[in-house]
Amino acid sequence: MGRGNLLEIIFLGAGGGRWETIYQNKGTGGFRVHTEKTKLHIDPGPGSLVRMKDLNINPFDTNILFVSHCHPDHYTDAEVIVEAMTLGMTKKRGYIVSNISVLEGFGKYERAISKYHQSKSKEVHILNPRESINILDVKLMGTKTKHGDPFGIGLRINTDYGDIGYTGDTERIDSLSEDFNGVRIFVANVIGGANKRIRGHLCSNDLIDVINDMGEKPELLIINHMGLKMTNIKGECEYISQNSGVKTIAAKIGLKILLNRDSYNILYL
Numbered sequence: 001m002g003r004g005n006l007l008e009i010i011f012l013g014a015g016g017g018r019w020e021t022i023y024q025n026k027g028t029g030g031f032r033v034h035t036e037k038t039k040l041h042i043d044p045g046p047g048s049l050v051r052m053k054d055l056n057i058n059p060f061d062t063n064i065l066f067v068s069h070c071h072p073d074h075y076t077d078a079e080v081i082v083e084a085m086t087l088g089m090t091k092k093r094g095y096i097v098s099n100i101s102v103l104e105g106f107g108k109y110e111r112a113i114s115k116y117h118q119s120k121s122k123e124v125h126i127l128n129p130r131e132s133i134n135i136l137d138v139k140l141m142g143t144k145t146k147h148g149d150p151f152g153i154g155l156r157i158n159t160d161y162g163d164i165g166y167t168g169d170t171e172r173i174d175s176l177s178e179d180f181n182g183v184r185i186f187v188a189n190v191i192g193g194a195n196k197r198i199r200g201h202l203c204s205n206d207l208i209d210v211i212n213d214m215g216e217k218p219e220l221l222i223i224n225h226m227g228l229k230m231t232n233i234k235g236e237c238e239y240i241s242q243n244s245g246v247k248t249i250a251a252k253i254g255l256k257i258l259l260n261r262d263s264y265n266i267l268y269l
């Protein structure tokens with residue numbers, strides 16, 4: 001990657017859980033990671049395409065789709081992203097990386113990306129925790145979760161600018177501190193505030209514990225996938241920041257992080 005280029009992270013939503021997804025106050029479009037070669041869309045839930053339109057992001061400019069697990073706030077727009085990625089299904093193009101529930105179905109979870117859509121992408125990969133795959137200029141590693149979808153994964157993205165971590169949906173498990181140790185930017189799905197623990201999800205206190213168990217803490221923590229009842233967002237960020245020692249901000253539609261090798265900038269589109 002040439003000098004002067006940056007890695008960009010752009011949020012198309014900050015909400016999650018079924019109530020927030022219905023109300024769409026915070027949005028559920030997932031987020032994007034752009035490097036020189038990689039245009040990665042992570043967890044395109046409801047509204048992804050609409051948010052991209054609003055923020056002037058070209059959906060055709062997508063070459064990797066990642067879906068962490070088989071819940072609609074993470075997958076509803078996945079097939080449309082595949083349609084964009086394949087230039088309207090006219091080219092065999094792009095990579096799909098996800099888990100077995102999303103790609104093949106498992107028990108009550110039906111396949112969330114049709115065989116037809118999968119057949120048009122260049123490669124389809126089932127990623128299990130601790131497995132990794134090199135695509136374009138990034139390495140993607142699956143991380144462990146404990147959530148409704150037993151095959152749910154998080155993601156650690158290794159780039160020329162250091163690592164970006166994404167918890168996916170999970171409750172607190174010991175492996176999180178290890179899987180995300182040393183990431184520069186850590187996106188954590190936190191459905192509830194301090195001690196508002198919901199099974200299968202992190203609350204603010206869980207996240208503080210995860211961070212404090214890391215040998216090397218992140219430079220920046222971004223809380224994401226906030227539930228309907230998470231209303232004092234600024235207060236939660238301050239609480240997490242004070243108790244973890246890591247600068248904490250909240251995801252928001254249009255939040256853009258510009259990351260270079262030794263610093264980052266926070267912008268709002």
Ligand SMILES: [Zn+2]
Pocket residue numbers: 069071147148169
């Ligand atoms: Zn979920």
